[in-house]
Amino acid sequence: xNYWNFYLIKLKRGVSVVPKTMELKxxxxxxxxxxxNGEINDGQQxxxxxxxxxxxxYAWMLKIRTFDGRAIKLNRQGRLGFYAPxxxxxxxxxxxxxxxxxxxxxxxxxxxxxxxxYHGFPVEQVFLYSRGQINGMKVPEDVNxxxxxxxxxxxxxxxxxxxxxxxxxxxxxVAISFFGDxxxxxxxxxxxxxxxxxxxxxxxxxxxxxxxxxxxxxxxQMRSETIAQKAIAxxxxxxxxxxxxxxxxxxxxxxxxxxxxxxxxxxxxxxxTYRFGPHTMAGDDPGRYRTKEExxxxxxxxxxxxxxxxxxxxxxxxxxxxxxVKEEILNEMNEAIKKxxxxxxxxxxxxxxxxxxxxxxxLQKQKEEYVRWKEEK
Amino acid sequence: MATMTLIKAxxxxxxxxxxxxxxxxxxxxxxxxxxxxxxxxxxxxQTFGEKRSFDTPLAESxxxxxxxxxxxxxxxxxxxxxxxxxxxxxxxQISTQAARLSFRSGGRFNVPLTIxxxxxxxxxxxxxxxxxxxxxxxHSPGVKVxxxxxxxxxxxxxxxxxxxEDPVMFYEPMKLYRSVKGEVPEEAYTVPIGKANVVQEGxxxxxxxxxxxxPMAQKAAEKAEKERGVxxxxxxxxxISPLDLETIIGSVEKTGRAVVIHEAAQTGGVGAEIVAxxxxxxxxxxxxxxQRVTGFDTPYPPSAIEDEWxxxxxxxxxxxxxxxxx
Ligand SMILES: Cc1ncc(C[n+]2csc(CCOP(=O)(O)OP(=O)(O)O)c2C)c(N)n1
Ligand SMILES: [Mg+2]
Numbered sequence: 001x002n003y004w005n006f007y008l009i010k011l012k013r014g015v016s017v018v019p020k021t022m023e024l025k026x027x028x029x030x031x032x033x034x035x036x037n038g039e040i041n042d043g044q045q046x047x048x049x050x051x052x053x054x055x056x057x058y059a060w061m062l063k064i065r066t067f068d069g070r071a072i073k074l075n076r077q078g079r080l081g082f083y084a085p086x087x088x089x090x091x092x093x094x095x096x097x098x099x100x101x102x103x104x105x106x107x108x109x110x111x112x113x114x115x116x117x118y119h120g121f122p123v124e125q126v127f128l129y130s131r132g133q134i135n136g137m138k139v140p141e142d143v144n145x146x147x148x149x150x151x152x153x154x155x156x157x158x159x160x161x162x163x164x165x166x167x168x169x170x171x172x173x174v175a176i177s178f179f180g181d182x183x184x185x186x187x188x189x190x191x192x193x194x195x196x197x198x199x200x201x202x203x204x205x206x207x208x209x210x211x212x213x214x215x216x217x218x219x220x221q222m223r224s225e226t227i228a229q230k231a232i233a234x235x236x237x238x239x240x241x242x243x244x245x246x247x248x249x250x251x252x253x254x255x256x257x258x259x260x261x262x263x264x265x266x267x268x269x270x271x272x273t274y275r276f277g278p279h280t281m282a283g284d285d286p287g288r289y290r291t292k293e294e295x296x297x298x299x300x301x302x303x304x305x306x307x308x309x310x311x312x313x314x315x316x317x318x319x320x321x322x323x324x325v326k327e328e329i330l331n332e333m334n335e336a337i338k339k340x341x342x343x344x345x346x347x348x349x350x351x352x353x354x355x356x357x358x359x360x361x362x363l364q365k366q367k368e369e370y371v372r373w374k375e376e377k
Numbered sequence: 378m379a380t381m382t383l384i385k386a387x388x389x390x391x392x393x394x395x396x397x398x399x400x401x402x403x404x405x406x407x408x409x410x411x412x413x414x415x416x417x418x419x420x421x422x423q424t425f426g427e428k429r430s431f432d433t434p435l436a437e438s439x440x441x442x443x444x445x446x447x448x449x450x451x452x453x454x455x456x457x458x459x460x461x462x463x464x465x466x467x468x469x470q471i472s473t474q475a476a477r478l479s480f481r482s483g484g485r486f487n488v489p490l491t492i493x494x495x496x497x498x499x500x501x502x503x504x505x506x507x508x509x510x511x512x513x514x515x516h517s518p519g520v521k522v523x524x525x526x527x528x529x530x531x532x533x534x535x536x537x538x539x540x541x542e543d544p545v546m547f548y549e550p551m552k553l554y555r556s557v558k559g560e561v562p563e564e565a566y567t568v569p570i571g572k573a574n575v576v577q578e579g580x581x582x583x584x585x586x587x588x589x590x591x592p593m594a595q596k597a598a599e600k601a602e603k604e605r606g607v608x609x610x611x612x613x614x615x616x617i618s619p620l621d622l623e624t625i626i627g628s629v630e631k632t633g634r635a636v637v638i639h640e641a642a643q644t645g646g647v648g649a650e651i652v653a654x655x656x657x658x659x660x661x662x663x664x665x666x667x668q669r670v671t672g673f674d675t676p677y678p679p680s681a682i683e684d685e686w687x688x689x690x691x692x693x694x695x696x697x698x699x700x701x702x703x
Contacts, residue, residue: 081501081503081680081681082501082502082503082680110503131680132501132679132680132681132683133679133681134679134681134682136679137504150462150503150506151462151466151505152435182434182435183435185434185435185436186435186436186437187436187438187439187466213406213435214406214407214411214414215407215410215411215432216406216407216411216432216434216435220432220433220434221434221435222434282502283414284414288410288411288412289411345682346678346679346681346682347685348673348675348678348685348686351673351675351678351682351686352673352675354675355674355676362644362674366643366674370673373692377691377695
């Protein structure tokens, strides 16, 4: 179906404005505002963001990039455990969340600590989670976020359900889930998108297409031309954006959120990007499945470089600011790691307490017997 | 004979079977070019090519469902589910589909499918990667469940699994992948499914374990001997379904005491089935109630707590002494 037919269907369902991303062929044409040199493409315009907002967005991307480098070091020193690098995907993670509100709900995956921290998940918490200490996934009460998802696509239906809840109550809220290209092969992805479509849920499905699911390239994952075009089959909005272009990611997410809030249904966003690092720090070697040339190609598309050039062209950024942001996050990480290293790792009794809302007698007995044994030995 | 790790023995089993039978194919996430996230399928893609080794889409239900199709059409798929925590994703295809096809078709179809699953704790994974989810399939009539504890058994059991006419779940203890080495013949050989192994003879108490809990039970046996002069018999189940009752009951009749050890949560676990069988068949030989030393009835813990959560020689000894002091 071409864009216009699709648009007409949407018109019948009551869509009144033609948003920027709708001017593209649905699902197969990539939306880009900033080109690789940090210039606005002909015929495009920057989203409606103040200078401070633009600076804040870049500062966060830089924070995440810096965080990533240091986290990898901490992992190598044995001070952090499980860690999935996110360098290369900062525009995806920050510019999308920047288009949402604190009252919106986030459903992240293991690689999306950038989205989580932007939404208010403390650095300390990220470390506890990585180190496998107790309560690493206990999200603070004032942060609207699910614990990071490990089961690929397991949270996609949750995001559909949350968005459905907001629709049912006509709440001004959006649910967003982050997942990878590989996740689109799972049944949960299909079921989640279809549910969201059927119930016009206030949901955004944000796919970070970083080209690989561990070692498996997208070409082995599917035969569709794009991931975004899958939206057409579900009867929802689908847009492919340049995931290394913060402005495009922001604009696409903003439009998706606006539509969702108005009851115009969910959106699938495919952000085309690349992970610079290994899959996780647990022994993955990208050299086994990616070429150096390919990696270099993507380094040239670095989302930070491009965005910084843009800010510099507007006189909004300089080396001093760059250093200040880096130092700030490194200090925060230093404090946090020292703090969590002193925090308790947790006990079996505490795990038992958290398993049910009210502990059943048989489990209570198991706990008491174990505690008694520990005390006696 | 060559000395090799457990993971190498597994790799070897697939290699010799792929050489022997062109219908044997391997499939799963990252098993091809990358050789698997643990390198279990290392080199198979390079040796046998892309028509024998498949990097599948990321979809466990698809992997098993499609394997059923392949298996009924003459292939012998060896499918990998990357970590046991993801087995729920394809549980319908295993327990409802693969396990029942023979039953549903009055024996017309069988499903010669092997499902390899790295499982178990002690290796500091993120959540949902270390669970012991084998009892689910003890409770699924129609599939077999096998768990090796050393390289020799791993190769022989996997070859048996690949040659088996029915679906076999092959659980690989991650903790032992590279931490144990042993002599393994270079050629193909089988270790029979459904036959337990008495790894250590004794007269006072029977310790029943599988996978990574076998070396743990042996450590406990040593400790109990030192502390209280206990002579423990250690049984490595090797197969959880079908259970080798003859070996279990025979041993309990001799010792009069038993402790079952597994990593999985206690309630509804493999231990529960074994205790029931012992009660049914050997209750008059028992000097004390059979003890279970297991994980707790919680999901698998975050990695910093796993060593406390998993059975230890200390906890196993406490179980042994309970049977002695009854
Ligand atoms: C249900 C399930 N199957 C397999 C895995 C193992 N696994 C973890 S990440 C991953 C690849 C995910 O790829 P993608 O969705 O593209 O996300 P990315 O890691 O590239 O961000 C796999 C196979 C898992 N965690 N959950
Ligand atoms: Mg990916």
